[in-house]
Each structure stands twice: as structure tokens, then as C-alpha cells.
Amino acid sequence: MSRFLSIMVYEEILYWLRENNEEKLKELWEKADLVRRQFVGDEVYLRGLIEISNYCSKNCSYCGIRVSNKSLKRYRMSKDEIIDTALLAKELGYGTVVLQSGEDPGFLPEEIAYIIGDIKSKAGLAVTLSLGEQSRENLKLWKRAGADRYLLKFETSDERLFKKLHRGPSAKKLAGRISQILYMKELGYEVGSGIIIGLPYQTYESIAKDIVLFKEMDLDMIGIGPYVPHPLTPLGKIYSSHKESVSKSVPNTPEMTIKVVALTRLACPESNIPATTALATIGGVEARKLCLLRGANIIMPNITPLKYRVYYDIYPGKTCSIKNIQDTHEDIIQLIESIGRIPGVGRGDRVRQN
Numbered sequence: 136m137s138r139f140l141s142i143m144v145y146e147e148i149l150y151w152l153r154e155n156n157e158e159k160l161k162e163l164w165e166k167a168d169l170v171r172r173q174f175v176g177d178e179v180y181l182r183g184l185i186e187i188s189n190y191c192s193k194n195c196s197y198c199g200i201r202v203s204n205k206s207l208k209r210y211r212m213s214k215d216e217i218i219d220t221a222l223l224a225k226e227l228g229y230g231t232v233v234l235q236s237g238e239d240p241g242f243l244p245e246e247i248a249y250i251i252g253d254i255k256s257k258a259g260l261a262v263t264l265s266l267g268e269q270s271r272e273n274l275k276l277w278k279r280a281g282a283d284r285y286l287l288k289f290e291t292s293d294e295r296l297f298k299k300l301h302r303g304p305s306a307k308k309l310a311g312r313i314s315q316i317l318y319m320k321e322l323g324y325e326v327g328s329g330i331i332i333g334l335p336y337q338t339y340e341s342i343a344k345d346i347v348l349f350k351e352m353d354l355d356m357i358g359i360g361p362y363v364p365h366p367l368t369p370l371g372k373i374y375s376s377h378k379e380s381v382s383k384s385v386p387n388t389p390e391m392t393i394k395v396v397a398l399t400r401l402a403c404p405e406s407n408i409p410a411t412t413a414l415a416t417i418g419g420v421e422a423r424k425l426c427l428l429r430g431a432n433i434i435m436p437n438i439t440p441l442k443y444r445v446y447y448d449i450y451p452g453k454t455c456s457i458k459n460i461q462d463t464h465e466d467i468i469q470l471i472e473s474i475g476r477i478p479g480v481g482r483g484d485r486v487r488q489n
């Protein structure tokens with residue numbers, strides 16, 4: 136059997152997810168790197184991530200900024216702080232800023248629209264939003280204000296697992312997230328989605344289905360990060376107290392995360408795929424390098440002002456928490472150049488081959 140059809144099918148993906156033989160896996164790594172070079176080139180595009188608020192009305196069982204975490208100090212950046220940070224991203228040479236937050240009802244939709252407009256007119260950067268589930272009115276308003284892209288992970292396509300992780304009246308809904316992604320495409324956003332790897336009770340079959348869904352949705356951006364347990368969350372407590380059931384799930388390791396990135400590159404050759412901060416948090420610089428060598432082509436340096444960064448506590452040990460923006464930037468440029476790749480210049484939009 137050819138293990139690399141031009142369009143990867145479910146069975147092939149499952150085969151590779153279960154493969155542990157390093158010699159055999161070399162074939163997968165080489166193919167993913169080749170396809171990455173052919174379709175998205177040697178540039179690694181940098182997207183400056185600004186964590187604009189850690190208020191959230193949702194209660195996702197894995198996330199440290201969930202509404203039930205009452206011990207966390209909450210913050211919301213002012214309009215001027217956000218715009219000044221975007222200008223700093225421009226100075227560093229980035230082509231995109233990503234505005235990310237919890238689902239924060241304290242930010243009026245009109246304020247977000249104003250911020251988008253101001254970043255576009257003063258910095259001329261591509262603006263990506265990652266503000267969770269939103270109404271169609273808000274999505275239209277922000278598109279009209281100039282937003283270019285939107286990231287909304289479906290986290291897992293396994294309905295049963297999704298329901299376990301998202302409970303309560305305000306819970307994330309899988310169908311709601313998928314239909315928001317499809318609607319944003321209609322509005323003309325570049326859209327991104329993604330999953331978490333190594334959630335307790337996650338199966339290889341469900342990850343193979345996630346990758347097939349990435350392909351079916353024709354995503355422009357795909358974020359794949361490992362699950363990083365947070366001790367103050369319900370899932371973090373399950374992770375540390377139910378070792379046996381956790382050990383039967385897909386592992387939340389750098390190796391497994393990078394393998395999913397490689398398979399996703401083969402399934403979705405044109406997509407922009409980051410080597411995520413969550414991966415660097417558990418695997419360090421080496422994992423980030425390997426991820427770039429096995430399919431990834433994007434890095435999202437954290438440029439949130441240091442005084443807020445520690446409070447965007449979605450999981451512990453975020454690699455960027457202690458470093459200032461300039462030092463983080465220099466480390467990342469060095470990393471890219473050390474593997475013979477080129478820091479991308481400009482927006483780094485998805486390029487369609489036909």
C-alpha cells in the first residue's frame with residue numbers, strides 16, 4: 136500500500152498516528168517537510184499575539200482563565216494599550232497581529248471595531264481575531280471594520296469528548312463553533328481552527344477524524360497544540376488523579392503533537408500551520424524547531440505587555456511569560472535562521488495553488 140496518497144485518507148492517518156518506529160517515521164517527516172517547502176515555501180511568518188483580556192464567561196474544563204477560577208486577577212487592556220502594542224509589532228517587522236481573549240462581555244463590539252480600524256489605519260497590519268464564539272452581527276461588524284482573519288478551534292470533533300470538556304449553560308457547543316467557522320468563510324475572513332492533543336479520554340480515531348475535518352473545511356490556518364494540564368481546573372485534577380485512564384488516551388507529548396502537525400501538512404498542504412507556544416512550553420526550543428522541520432511555517436510570538444502576561448494563565452509555564460518582547464523576538468529569529476529558514480516579510484496570507 137502507498138502510505139502517501141495525494142489526498143490522505145482516514146485509514147492512512149490512523150496508521151501513522153499509531154506508528155512508533157523511528158526509522159519508518161523518517162519517511163513521514165521527510166514527506167511533510169517536502170510538501171511544506173513546495174506549498175508554503177521556506178518563509179516562517181511571525182504573528183504578534185496580543186492577549187487583550189483574560190475575562191471569560193465560559194468554563195472550559197481545561198483552561199486556567201475559565202470563569203470559575205476566582206483566584207485569578209483579571210485584566211482588560213485599554214484601546215490605547217492595544218494599539219500601541221500593535222505599533223510595536225509593526226516596528227519588529229511583523230505583518231500580522233492576533234487579538235486574543237476570553238469571551239469577555241466587558242468589551243463592547245463597537246470598541247473592538249474601533250481598535251481594528253485604528254490598527255489598520257495606523258499600522259497597516261493584517262488583523263486576526265481570536266475572541267471565541269460571537270454573534271453574526273459582531274462578526275459582520277468586525278469584518279466591515281477591517282478584520283482579516285479569525286481563529287476558532289473546534290478543539291476536538293469527537294462530540295462525546297467535547298461534551299465532557301464543556302459543561303454548564305454557557306458551554307462551548309461543537310456545532311456552534313463549526314457553523315461559526317463556515318459563516319466566517321462566507322463573510323470573507325481567512326479562517327483558522329484547530330485541536331488540542333492528548334486530552335484525557337482522547338482516541339487516535341478521533342484525531343484521525345479531526346484531520347479529515349480540517350481537510351473538508353478547507354481551513355486557511357490550523358493550530359495544533361498539546362494539552363498542558365492546569366492544576367486549578369477540573370481537567371487538570373482528572374489528569375493528575377486518574378493516571379490509568381489518562382495513560383490509555385493519546386499522549387500529550389511533543390512527539391505526538393508534531394506527528395499530528397506533519398499529517399495535517401500532508402492533508403492540507405496550503406494551510407498556515409504554527410509551531411505553537413503550547414508545544415514550546417512542554418518541549419522547549421527543540422520541539423519548536425522539529426515542528427518547523429516537520430510541516431509548520433508560522434510562529435506567534437507573544438507581545439502582550441509583561442505586566443499583563445502572567446495573568447493570561449491558560450496553562451502553567453507559558454514559555455514567554457518572563458521574557459520581554461525584544462528578547463523573545465531575537466530568540467525566534469535566531470531559531471528560524473538556525474534551521475536554514477527565512478523570517479517572512481509581509482502578511483503571509485494563504486496562497487492558493489489554483
Ligand code: SAM
Nearest residue numbers: 197198236237238265267288361362363449450
Ligand atoms: N476564548 C477563545 C477561544 O476559546 O476560542 C480564545 C482564547 S483560548 C485561551 C485559545 C485556546 O487556548 C483554546 O482554543 C484552547 O485550545 C487553548 N487552551 C486553553 N487551555 C489550554 C490548555 N490547558 N492546554 C492547551 N491548550 C489550551
Ligand code: SF4
Nearest residue numbers: 191193195198201237
Ligand atoms: Fe474562555 Fe477560551 Fe479559556 Fe474556554 S478556552 S475558558 S472560551 S478563554
